[in-house]
Amino acid sequence: MPTLTLTGEPDADRLLSDNPFALLVGMLLDQQIAMEQAFVGPQRLAERLDGPLTPAAVAGLDPDQLEALFRVRPAIHRYPGSMAKRVHALAVTLVEDHDGDAEGVWRDAADGPELKRRLTALPGFGDQKARIFVALLGKQCGVTPPGWREAAGDYGQEGFRSIADVVDQQTLLKVRAWKQAKKARAKEAAADA
Template structure:
């Protein structure tokens, strides 16, 4: 995965997200109850504090020591401690089921996994539910060129061409503003 993405507003963080699929999964995991950009900065903060971003080192780290790195200001998340534990659980799952190779989620298997299968695998990840898995599948398809058969349908509305629903649609400041406007409209409609 070497697509250039603009998810965090930070060049180094976006480079990491472009190059490391585990970092991308972690950024998506963190994308709840904080702004999208802050969530996708999380992997870089972890990398800076651990001398690099390494799924195995995160998985095998002493939990309390890892939590301490994640809650040190600026923390990786508003709820740094609980999210650090989720990040570590995700990395442990990836080591156990995919030998740390996150791309295996969407590339390995015979036959090669289709959109519904990739969605199923994403939903099995710790911290990923239906919506997060669909958004991540749309992000893969729209920005990383990972487009298994049926991915748009499996991603639901997040896979729609030209939509501005989620981080999957953010490619620059303009689209970020459009996604924010959409989310604001959705929240307002839900309050009615």
Template sequence: MALSLPIDPGANELLNRNVLALLVGMVLDQQVSMEKAFSSPYVLAQRLGHDLDAREIADHDPEALVALFARPPALHRFPKAMAARVQEMCRVLVERYDGDAARLWADPVDGRELLARITALPGFGQQKGQIFLALLGKRFGVRPSGWQEAAGGYGDPDAHRSVADVTDAESLRLVREYKQQMKAAAKARTAGN
């Protein structure tokens, strides 16, 4: 049931046991490969010398955090912006959930409420929130009533649309194909306007 990406086994292990690492990977999952985004929390933990902690990141000197993100190999192609976004997210986790990222989904009434909590985090719009909700439901057993509906098409059990659906090399290939089809369709719509 756990997340299994084609990345360093230590990175997968961290994602499966450290909720904050999973959230950081999701924040970073834009304009870089899925493998890069979800490997970067592991690299950040190595650079810090221990597992990720929301309170520590929230309180970290912003320039020092950018330096950790920017050190080669950079954790993202936009290290300054992403360091700031991750720090903002950690500050919200500290303010609302006492720094415990798992409390984000500890007691939601239903899938819509959980989606609202996720999308209230910096770096999570509607689509990314739905993907993360699907990831929680499909890979981590976080399934409040109505979670699949709230996750939209990403909650479909037979979908191959996002990181929530990656379990092996073949499912990753199918997700990549879906994303390429969506980009092509968007490009065609733009060209038609």
């Protein structure tokens, strides 16, 4: 897998590049905080664990222990309690349904729709998050089963719409600008309704 540059922090980006579970956790955390901070979260968690960041290690923790790790300053997420629960549920699902192999979720997906279905079956991965992750896998990780762009929807197109399009600081700023414009359009449409 290529070296991702999603966070601007070399250690965090290296972990995301080398550890499929870390990449899934980063995507899971990408909610109600800055994208790059969400994807730094796995590195912070890895630093706080007594060993490598794996689904088995996280699933084996008592949920209250995991929440305590999320709350250590700087907190891993703005909502440490609920996000720790989601990460724990993700880890348990990966252990129980995928033999602890996070990459197995996408490694042998026959096509884009199957890949998206597998992702939406994971705790914390709704339709939009799954489409963004399909785009990230396709655009930056070489995971391109037939139909992946269609499964990713708008996020599979060229442009600067999500973390899937972030390759450096400049593209991060372009994605942020696109998201802000999208929110402004939605707010304007709601006001007109």
